[in-house]
Amino acid sequence: xxxxxxxxEIHPSSGVPIYRQxxxxxxxxxxxxxxxxxxxxxxxxxxxxxLGVNPMTISKAYARLEVEGxxxxxxxxxxxxxxxxxxxxxxxxxxxxxxxxRSAILRGRQLGLSDQQILHVVNKFLKENPQ
Amino acid sequence: xxxxxxxxxxxxxxxxxxxGKENVLQGxxxxxxxxxxxxxxxxxxxxxxxxxxxxLGLLRKSGGCSKVFGVDSWDLAELQKxxxxxxxQEFAILPxxxxxxxxxxxxxxYEKWEYHLVRRLLREWNxxxxxxxxxxxxxxxxxxxxxxxxxxxxxxxxxDEPVASLDPVARRQFLQSLIEFxxxxxxxxxxxxxxxxxxERVASHLAMLKQGxxxxxxxxxxxxxxxxxxxxxxxxxxxxxxxxxxxxxxxxNENHAxxxxxxxxxxxxxxxxxxxxxxxxxxxxxLEEIFLELNGIRSETNDAEAN
Numbered sequence: 343x344x345x346x347x348x349x350x351e352i353h354p355s356s357g358v359p360i361y362r363q364x365x366x367x368x369x370x371x372x373x374x375x376x377x378x379x380x381x382x383x384x385x386x387x388x389x390x391x392x393l394g395v396n397p398m399t400i401s402k403a404y405a406r407l408e409v410e411g412x413x414x415x416x417x418x419x420x421x422x423x424x425x426x427x428x429x430x431x432x433x434x435x436x437x438x439x440x441x442x443x444r445s446a447i448l449r450g451r452q453l454g455l456s457d458q459q460i461l462h463v464v465n466k467f468l469k470e471n472p473q
Numbered sequence: 474x475x476x477x478x479x480x481x482x483x484x485x486x487x488x489x490x491x492x493g494k495e496n497v498l499q500g501x502x503x504x505x506x507x508x509x510x511x512x513x514x515x516x517x518x519x520x521x522x523x524x525x526x527x528x529l530g531l532l533r534k535s536g537g538c539s540k541v542f543g544v545d546s547w548d549l550a551e552l553q554k555x556x557x558x559x560x561x562q563e564f565a566i567l568p569x570x571x572x573x574x575x576x577x578x579x580x581x582x583y584e585k586w587e588y589h590l591v592r593r594l595l596r597e598w599n600x601x602x603x604x605x606x607x608x609x610x611x612x613x614x615x616x617x618x619x620x621x622x623x624x625x626x627x628x629x630x631x632x633d634e635p636v637a638s639l640d641p642v643a644r645r646q647f648l649q650s651l652i653e654f655x656x657x658x659x660x661x662x663x664x665x666x667x668x669x670x671x672x673e674r675v676a677s678h679l680a681m682l683k684q685g686x687x688x689x690x691x692x693x694x695x696x697x698x699x700x701x702x703x704x705x706x707x708x709x710x711x712x713x714x715x716x717x718x719x720x721x722x723x724x725x726n727e728n729h730a731x732x733x734x735x736x737x738x739x740x741x742x743x744x745x746x747x748x749x750x751x752x753x754x755x756x757x758x759x760l761e762e763i764f765l766e767l768n769g770i771r772s773e774t775n776d777a778e779a780n
Contacts, residue, residue, distance in 0.1 A: 395674050
């Protein structure tokens with residue numbers, strides 16, 4: 343089972359840069375178990391022509407995934423999945439998390455919750471999902 | 474790693490063009506490197522066509538410098554011209570010729586001409602080779618012009634609003650052939666358009682013309698990363714001196730404010746929220762919204778009022 347370009351859902355006019363959409367969806371495929379270690383991502387050319395976007399944009403997404411250690415460039419073959427989820431140093435992974443936390447906290451503020459009250463909710467979920 | 478030359482394909486410095494008293498181009502600086510796909514946008518009359526014509530030596534500049542493949546635009550010779558393809562807005566054709574004959578006729582001017590490529594494109598774009606050119610619709614003529622500009626496999630394509638008259642199907646096919654064109658690493662495209670969603674698909678870079686100058690040039694995706702809308706909520710009415718540094722505009726409405734900023738980062742947001750004790754929501758903007766914001770028009774439609 344490998345991923346096909348048609349399984350990506352790209353919205354060029356959404357405001358989210360296309361390379362970010364690609365990165366996020368590769369991550370989602372990984373988390374969802376649709377991509378396994380050792381499997382290949384579609385080639386830049388396939389992706390660009392089937393999704394109708396600039397090849398440089400796809401290359402950029404793949405290069406980022408490579409820097410983050412999610413994929414590995416295999417000579418003459420393309421991009422291979424290297425790691426399952428836990429990748430990058432702590433700082434990178436924290437920044438990955440920060441936007442989700444930010445919007446959760448904003449929501450908490452909108453609901454008029456105090457620091458303590460928000461932390462209480464966070465701690466509850468931390469307890470429910472031990473390391 | 475192979476060392477690649479990064480000599481710009483197009484180099485423009487302080488380019489000026491005046492028509493009588495009208496200063497259309499007022500000091501354009503633009504450098505386009507091999508492999509870039511640059512979308513040129515700007516409001517009507519902002520100087521896109523004039524810029525392209527000066528670049529190709531079809532109009533004489535009033536000042537500054539403009540080069541293509543390292544040669545002054547006014548002195549472009551056969552060699553440089555054989556390396557570029559151009560589609561203008563006013564495409565001159567010979568109405569009595571049949572489409573296929575028109576292709577062969579154009580091909581005769583070039584040393585190498587890709588008959589196979591041209592035939593394939595005619596087929597893919599549903600252009601009947603037996604039809605007289607004069608009987609083609611505006612959109613079909615535009616398709617033919619684009620095909621003719623690609624027949625000699627140029628390294629540089631310059632397209633002045635190539636898709637204005639194309640239907641969505643043809644536009645998509647056109648974009649597809651541009652993407653195919655860019656599979657050759659060093660192939661470069663400069664194209665002007667008003668259709669920002671097309672740009673979002675194929676452009677790697679964006680050049681925005683405003684009042685005769687380049688208001689923005691850079692990677693399209695990093696523009697989207699940086700240009701954001703902030704929605705600000707406060708428990709109390711916002712103070713009179715409430716302001717966001719660097720904002721393109723900021724609209725204050727009692728407890729809310731709406732601002733567009735060109736250089737977003739999370740630090741700015743936390744500074745704003747701690748300094749004024751407000752909540753800040755960050756929203757992504759697409760290219761059309763960014764274009765409107767940068768041209769001083771608020772992009773947001775007020776949903777509450779519309780309902």
